[in-house]
Amino acid sequence: MMRGTFANVRIRNMMLPAKADGSRTEGGYTLYQGRQMSIYEAAMNYIAAGIPTVILAGEEYGTGSSRDWAAKGTQLLGVKAVIAKSYERIHRSNLVGMGVLPLQFKGDTSVASLKLTGEESLAISGGDDNLKPQQDVTLTITRRDGSTQQVPLLLRIDTPIEVDYYRHGGILPYVLRELVSK
Secondary structure, X not given: OHHHOOOOOOOEOOOOXXXXXXXXXXXXXXXXXXXXXXXXXXXXXXXXXXXXXEEEOOXXXXXXXXXXXXXXXXXXXXXXXXXXXXXXXXXXXXXXXXOOEEEEEOOXXXXXXXXXXXXXXXXXXXXXXXXXXXXXXXXXXXXXXXXXXXXXXXXXXXXXXXXHHHHOOOHHHHHHHXXXXX
16 A cells, blocks of 8 residues: 555656656656655655655645545655645644644745755754644755755644644554553
């Protein structure tokens, strides 16, 4: 099932080079160190290298997903955070339940406005020890030339119980710890 996560033929990774006609490659493909490959293969390479990954997305991220499996597949592929313009309500909650950090662009900021090439490194700060629902966090983009850009984001962990779920790595680890502690 992990291979099927992000394998939808309608996905268009905007970081892949445009075709000669200007269209984008469709399907579950991405770049890994400059080479195009399946998202699954790239995810396994990142996991093997110990590099956590982030998904950058547009509006209504998670719409049409297969309920909790979409978030589970995301987590199993090593994704630590999703940064989107907006979320489908249930999928956002399922991401938290799987221990994946949902973050939202603020204002007019979007993936397109950041002009990313796929060669950047990303760091998220501001949500470490004192995590609070819907707090501000910061995405730091370090570009290939060494320049950095700070991008304000909204933490889309919306309730105190979701904070607890996330801190425990998801709802299942939370429930198990609660049972063991009794």
